[in-house]
Amino acid sequence: MTETPNASLTAAARVLKIEGEALLALAETLPADFSAAVEQLMACQGRVILSGIGKSGHIARKIAATFSSTGTPAYFVHAAEASHGDLGTITPADVVIALSNSGETTELGDLIAHTRRFTIPLIAISSRAGSTLALAADLNLTLPLAPEACPLGLAPTTSTTMALALGDALAVALMERRGFEPEHFRTFHPGGRLGARLARVGQLMRGSKDLPLVPTDFPMADTLLVMTQKGFGTAGVVENGCLVGVITDGDLRRNMGGLMEKTAIDVATRTPLTAPPEMMAVEAVALMNQNKITMLFVTDADAQPLGILHIHDCLRAGVQ
Incomplete structure (x- = not known):
C-alpha cells in the first residue's frame, strides 16, 4: 500500500x-x-x-x-x-x-x-x-x-x-x-569547528621567542631589520618591559619623510590594540576584522608582551 x-x-x-x-x-x-x-x-x-x-x-x-x-x-x-x-x-x-x-x-x-x-x-x-x-x-x-x-x-x-x-x-x-567551563569542554573536544571556536588566544599565539620587540629609542634602520627578520611585518615598542606602541606597514608609510632619522617610538602607534591570553580566539579574529588588521600583540594585565597572534594562525586552526 x-x-x-x-x-x-x-x-x-x-x-x-x-x-x-x-x-x-x-x-x-x-x-x-x-x-x-x-x-x-x-x-x-x-x-x-x-x-x-x-x-x-x-x-x-x-x-x-x-x-x-x-x-x-x-x-x-x-x-x-x-x-x-x-x-x-x-x-x-x-x-x-x-x-x-x-x-x-x-x-x-x-x-x-x-x-x-x-x-x-x-x-x-x-x-x-x-x-x-x-x-x-x-x-x-x-x-x-x-x-x-x-x-x-x-x-x-x-x-x-x-x-x-x-x-x-x-x-x-x-x-x-x-x-x-568552555575551556574544560575544549579539552575533550580539541578537533573540528567546535574545538576551534573554544580555543583561547594563549593557545594559538606565537611565543615570546618569536616576538619582534624593540626599545623606544631604537633607530628605525635597525627596527626595519627586526621587522624583516621576525617575518610579521610589525614591531612592538617596549619601555620598562611594557608594550607602549606598535609599528606596522601603515606607520612606515605615514612616516616616509626622514624615516631613517627617527626612532621606534617616533613612528609607532601609541596604545595599540592588544589581546589578553584568555580571550576567545573568535573574539580576537572579530577584533582584527573590525579594525582591518592582521595581528595582535598578546599582553598580560601589566601590558607586558607574552606573544603575538596572526590571523593566519587562527584560520589554520579553524577559527573564523
Missing part, C-alpha cells in the same frame, strides 16, 4: 507529539532518586559504567560518550560481553548505570550479580519499579509510563527517547556541579 506524503507527515507529527509529551511528563515527575544519583556520581572515584543491550545498549553508549565529554569519565560495557570477561573492567571504585526498559533483561543478570558481590553502586534506568533490575539497584531512575510511538506499541521509541534525555539531564547536572 502506497502512502501519501500527507500520511507520512501525519505519522511523523504523531511520533514527535507522543515522545514530546512523554518528555514533558518526565520533566514534571523526575525520579525521586535523581538528586541522590547525581551525588553518587559526583562521589565516584573511578569510572561511570553504562550498560545495556539492544536499543538500551545504544542509548547507554551515547550517555557514556556524553558523560566523558562533559567531565565525568565513563565508558560502555556491553551487557552480554560482561559475562565473558568484561566484568573485570568494573571495579569497586566505579558506579554502574544499567539500562533496561523492562528491567528483566536476562543479559544484565551477571552484571547485576557482580555489582552486588563487590558492593559496587548500581543505578537503574527502567520503566518498571518492581522489576528485577529495579529491586536489585541501589538507586532507581524510573521512567514514567508512556506509550511507545511505534503504532504496534512494540519498537522502543518513546522509552529510549526518555532514557536518552534522562542521561543528558544527569550529564548537565554533573557539569553544573563540577563548574564545567
Whole structure:
C-alpha cells in the first residue's frame, strides 16, 4: 500500500507529539532518586559504567560518550560481553548505570550479580519499579509510563527517547556541579569547528621567542631589520618591559619623510590594540576584522608582551 506524503507527515507529527509529551511528563515527575544519583556520581572515584543491550545498549553508549565529554569519565560495557570477561573492567571504585526498559533483561543478570558481590553502586534506568533490575539497584531512575510511538506499541521509541534525555539531564547536572567551563569542554573536544571556536588566544599565539620587540629609542634602520627578520611585518615598542606602541606597514608609510632619522617610538602607534591570553580566539579574529588588521600583540594585565597572534594562525586552526 502506497502512502501519501500527507500520511507520512501525519505519522511523523504523531511520533514527535507522543515522545514530546512523554518528555514533558518526565520533566514534571523526575525520579525521586535523581538528586541522590547525581551525588553518587559526583562521589565516584573511578569510572561511570553504562550498560545495556539492544536499543538500551545504544542509548547507554551515547550517555557514556556524553558523560566523558562533559567531565565525568565513563565508558560502555556491553551487557552480554560482561559475562565473558568484561566484568573485570568494573571495579569497586566505579558506579554502574544499567539500562533496561523492562528491567528483566536476562543479559544484565551477571552484571547485576557482580555489582552486588563487590558492593559496587548500581543505578537503574527502567520503566518498571518492581522489576528485577529495579529491586536489585541501589538507586532507581524510573521512567514514567508512556506509550511507545511505534503504532504496534512494540519498537522502543518513546522509552529510549526518555532514557536518552534522562542521561543528558544527569550529564548537565554533573557539569553544573563540577563548574564545567568552555575551556574544560575544549579539552575533550580539541578537533573540528567546535574545538576551534573554544580555543583561547594563549593557545594559538606565537611565543615570546618569536616576538619582534624593540626599545623606544631604537633607530628605525635597525627596527626595519627586526621587522624583516621576525617575518610579521610589525614591531612592538617596549619601555620598562611594557608594550607602549606598535609599528606596522601603515606607520612606515605615514612616516616616509626622514624615516631613517627617527626612532621606534617616533613612528609607532601609541596604545595599540592588544589581546589578553584568555580571550576567545573568535573574539580576537572579530577584533582584527573590525579594525582591518592582521595581528595582535598578546599582553598580560601589566601590558607586558607574552606573544603575538596572526590571523593566519587562527584560520589554520579553524577559527573564523
